Amino acid sequence: MILPVAPRRRLFALSAGFAAGTMAAPAVARADDCTEDTLDRIKRTKKFNLGVRDATPPYGWKGADGTYLGFATDIARAIHAAVGKELGTTIELTMTPVTGQTRLPLLQNGTIDMEAGATVITRSRAKIVDFAVPVFLTSTEILVPADSPIKTVKDLAGKRVGVPQGGGGENIFAGLTQNGRVRPAARVIGFPDHPQGFRALQTGSIDAYCTDGPILYSMKVKASDPSQWRVFDLEADVELQAFPIRPESSRFKSVADLTIVEMFASGEWEKIYDKYFGPHGVAPFERTAALDTMARMNAWADH
Numbered sequence: 001m002i003l004p005v006a007p008r009r010r011l012f013a014l015s016a017g018f019a020a021g022t023m024a025a026p027a028v029a030r031a032d033d034c035t036e037d038t039l040d041r042i043k044r045t046k047k048f049n050l051g052v053r054d055a056t057p058p059y060g061w062k063g064a065d066g067t068y069l070g071f072a073t074d075i076a077r078a079i080h081a082a083v084g085k086e087l088g089t090t091i092e093l094t095m096t097p098v099t100g101q102t103r104l105p106l107l108q109n110g111t112i113d114m115e116a117g118a119t120v121i122t123r124s125r126a127k128i129v130d131f132a133v134p135v136f137l138t139s140t141e142i143l144v145p146a147d148s149p150i151k152t153v154k155d156l157a158g159k160r161v162g163v164p165q166g167g168g169g170e171n172i173f174a175g176l177t178q179n180g181r182v183r184p185a186a187r188v189i190g191f192p193d194h195p196q197g198f199r200a201l202q203t204g205s206i207d208a209y210c211t212d213g214p215i216l217y218s219m220k221v222k223a224s225d226p227s228q229w230r231v232f233d234l235e236a237d238v239e240l241q242a243f244p245i246r247p248e249s250s251r252f253k254s255v256a257d258l259t260i261v262e263m264f265a266s267g268e269w270e271k272i273y274d275k276y277f278g279p280h281g282v283a284p285f286e287r288t289a290a291l292d293t294m295a296r297m298n299a300w301a302d303h
Helices: 006-021 038-045 071-087 103-108 169-178 194-203 213-222 250-266 268-277 289-297
Strands: 047-052 060-062 092-097 114-116 136-138 140-145 160-164 187-191 208-212 229-233 239-241
Touching (some): 047 103, 060 071, 071 250, 103 114, 136 289, 194 208
Parallel strands (some): 047 092
Antiparallel strands (some): 140 229
């Protein structure tokens, strides 16, 4: 059963123009120490070092058998295959678990070549890394107990709100306080990963947990009793998610971009979407007008 997301649909419909105008996520010129294109590095080492999430369904998680699964992980595997084809040789795929705190530092220091997760494109991040073509569009939402008195964003005033460390939660709540929607300010508490945040919510250590909508729906669906939990939209933002890559790697970025674009054009992206976000997926998530717009605009013409 698809979970209701009416507030998000209204927000996305209003924001479709913004989303469409920022699909390409061009590289930002800046000085840094990355002089070797990532594609050349992979060719030299014969390894594609991928940063993955091991506890962030539906984007990425580690299965019981040790296999890495997820929406972002599947797309990254397709990029790995395309890199091997481009280089004309077998390339080993290594997977390194990352978190919101470690993903960009590990990219910058060369430990990973790309991160496949739920990373949102922001202006501050674009100053230090590049991004491939966006693969998803979502918004920030809130998970609370079903019987919680917290019904709207205003009810979060003075409450304890958990957020993932390294994400944008603190900035979002600072903005909500500044514009008067959450006053007095909420007490924002960071957690290393989503499972720890959910456990804190279950034990009453926090009053609400805040992150990307699909992640919260996955928590709700996988809970022992999903009816005990409720998700609602902050109606505060619309977020483009994309894979961060090292700067000064235009050749690698081209392979990644064209692989993603082909997945949109061929319908493969939609199959992966249905696998993880469809009615029987890990996090049932209604297709919004803005998400459909993103998918159409990222299916570039082949001429």
